[in-house]
Amino acid sequence: MNEVYMDMAIEIANGGSGFVNPDPLVGAIVVKEGRIIGQGYYKAYGCEKAEIDAIKNSVESTKDGELFINIEPELSIEDKSYIDFILNSGIKKIYLGMENPKSGFKGQMRKILSHLGIEVVYNILKEKCEELNEIYTHYVNKGTPYVFTKWAMTLDGKLASRTGDSKWISSEKSLEFVHYLRQRVAAIMVGENTVKVDNPLLTTRLKGITISNPLRVIVSKYGDIPLDSNVLKVDDNVKTLIVASTKIDEKKEKEIISTGAEILKIEEVDGKLPFKEIVKLLGEKNIDSLYIEGGSSLLASAFESGIVNKVYVAIAPKIIGGQNAVTPVGGLGIEKMNDAIRLKKVSHEIVGDDVIFKGYIAE
Ligand SMILES: NC(=O)c1ccc[n+]([C@@H]2O[C@H](COP(=O)([O-])OP(=O)(O)OC[C@H]3O[C@@H](n4cnc5c(N)ncnc54)[C@H](OP(=O)(O)O)[C@@H]3O)[C@@H](O)[C@H]2O)c1
Incomplete structure (x- = not known):
């Protein structure tokens, strides 16, 4: 089922097409006990992150829920308000489609959140997620x-x-x-x-x-x-x-x-x-x-x-x-x-x- 949820995250990420450049297309799905309870996407450059949108949109408590995001967010230990938001949501496990290719952010989500008791799993539908954001990865690497x-x-x-x-x-x-x-x-x-x-x-x-x-x-x-x-x-x-x-x-x-x-x-x-x-x-x-x-x-x-x-x-x-x-x-x-x-x-x-x-x- 993890692939099915990630595929949905990819699908809804496309809603930001043409509006998020040069940021990546991002979609997020919140799942609880096999039910999809929330979804969201990154709508335009500078807007709210997809996963925050998805958690806010959830139709029931996200406590003990799982979050699917097609690309690892840019996260650093200084992002206190973001980290608190995720902790307060009660999400217990995060599935990511691919690592963030930006140096300094690659693998950071696991490093930061696993210490706080949230399991982070990478590379669900990796190839499809990488194709979705081939523009972003290229631009980040080459300029x-x-x-x-x-x-x-x-x-x-x-x-x-x-x-x-x-x-x-x-x-x-x-x-x-x-x-x-x-x-x-x-x-x-x-x-x-x-x-x-x-x-x-x-x-x-x-x-x-x-x-x-x-x-x-x-x-x-x-x-x-x-x-x-x-x-x-x-x-x-x-x-x-x-x-x-x-x-x-x-x-x-x-x-x-x-x-x-x-x-x-x-x-x-x-x-x-x-x-x-x-x-x-x-x-x-x-x-x-x-x-x-x-x-x-x-x-x-x-x-x-x-x-x-x-x-x-x-x-x-x-x-x-x-x-x-x-x-x-x-x-x-x-x-x-x-x-x-x-x-x-x-x-x-x-x-x-x-x-x-x-x-x-x-x-
Ligand atoms: N079927 C399709 O998908 C499609 C899509 C687009 C166009 N078309 C068709 O293609 C035809 C036009 O093609 P075309 O080859 O004649 O024209 P083009 O490629 O649209 O334009 C040619 C012009 O661009 C210049 N140029 C090319 N590379 C350059 C560069 N590096 N630096 C400076 N100038 C450069 C050329 O200068 P030089 O002469 O100095 O090389 C020439 O003046 C039309 O019939 C159009 O309908 C079809």
């Missing part, structure tokens, strides 16, 4: 955003038709998946041509939940995007950052800034904006996760620079042909199969008519 790529392609490996048309390659169901990914991440990135050809909004559109829009990041070396582009319509709910060269024309820069978008200027290296530098600077801006949506040239730059962590691909049962139709990862490409970028822990699922493939870049 740069966790990078996802996702593209939709036809069965014959095309990102768009020869005229650049890509609306829509995948089914409505897989498009919904895109919006869940947008909800989860702190930033979404596309290249300049995608803005020109598709004029995307890059906002999150999901029914029945409160929306969180990621920061829209557009790579545009000299700011050559139409000023009436959807991504340059900025307001309190949706912001845009243009990543440009330090050589961008001053007039162009002023025009872009006048739309409300911000500009991040980076030194060119061999005519390109180095992605390693881009993610470093985004990390410094508290961006813990970046979803690169395309197109072909931008994805090539991202893979060449080695910043990608996780790949999603929606493969649609359509064939469009055309030697000039763009493929997902452009650039020069590799010479020998031996040099291919390899993926590990691959899996797939059928979504609508499409197959969504998932894998991690092997280090």
Whole structure:
């Protein structure tokens, strides 16, 4: 049963998706004599902890109850009020999905609470808990955003038709998946041509939940995007950052800034904006996760620079042909199969008519 309760904690932790970054997603369940008596989750950055929420929400006394939390909380011996709250709740055993990866907090909950008579057990559904908070773990360890790529392609490996048309390659169901990914991440990135050809909004559109829009990041070396582009319509709910060269024309820069978008200027290296530098600077801006949506040239730059962590691909049962139709990862490409970028822990699922493939870049 412990796995079932932890699975529920994971499920409800997702309620904080898009609102807790750069903190982890956390869900908590209180169980007593085999009954679930309380549940709670971390709702937004700086809000009450999930386990406190769960204990407060409990419908009967939590004395002698058990608490399930998907990730070890940041706990230190100085957190007197938190420790007193847990002691006063009467909880006798705590199950954790994974250790907190932050140095100084790893394993602290057991160290602190076991002396006070509360048993703490780690690693219940560890792998699933680690996947839920892969963004958090990466950001804590590296200080740069966790990078996802996702593209939709036809069965014959095309990102768009020869005229650049890509609306829509995948089914409505897989498009919904895109919006869940947008909800989860702190930033979404596309290249300049995608803005020109598709004029995307890059906002999150999901029914029945409160929306969180990621920061829209557009790579545009000299700011050559139409000023009436959807991504340059900025307001309190949706912001845009243009990543440009330090050589961008001053007039162009002023025009872009006048739309409300911000500009991040980076030194060119061999005519390109180095992605390693881009993610470093985004990390410094508290961006813990970046979803690169395309197109072909931008994805090539991202893979060449080695910043990608996780790949999603929606493969649609359509064939469009055309030697000039763009493929997902452009650039020069590799010479020998031996040099291919390899993926590990691959899996797939059928979504609508499409197959969504998932894998991690092997280090
Ligand atoms: N099916 C899908 O999931 C999907 C998703 C997105 C887009 N698309 C399609 O993809 C097509 C657009 O792809 P695309 O390859 O033409 O355009 P793109 O990748 O959106 O943008 C290309 C631009 O980005 C620049 N760029 C790339 N890496 C750079 C770097 N490191 N530094 C500075 N600039 C960099 C390129 O400059 P250089 O020329 O100097 O390299 C080029 O000007 C459209 O047809 C769109 O519909 C499909």
